[in-house]
Amino acid sequence: MSSPAISGARPVQVSEVLPWLLGTLLFALALYYVVGIDEGASALLGNTGMVHELVHDARHLLGFPCH
DSSP states (O other), rough: OOOOOTTTTOOOOOOHHHHHHHHHHHHHHHHHIIIOSSSSSEEEEEEESHHHHHHHHHHHHHHHHOO
């Protein structure tokens, strides 16, 4: 038993999806760095460790050691 075709459906082209996949990957890596890896390196940019403090509890919740 086959399902009826969806009106207006068309195959997805890789060239349409690739920018979204790359953008999502870049965003995910940046988020991973800020939450999981950053140990105050952003302080070099004039920040006083605020990024670390903002995500401190999230680090523990996700299992990242930070102290």
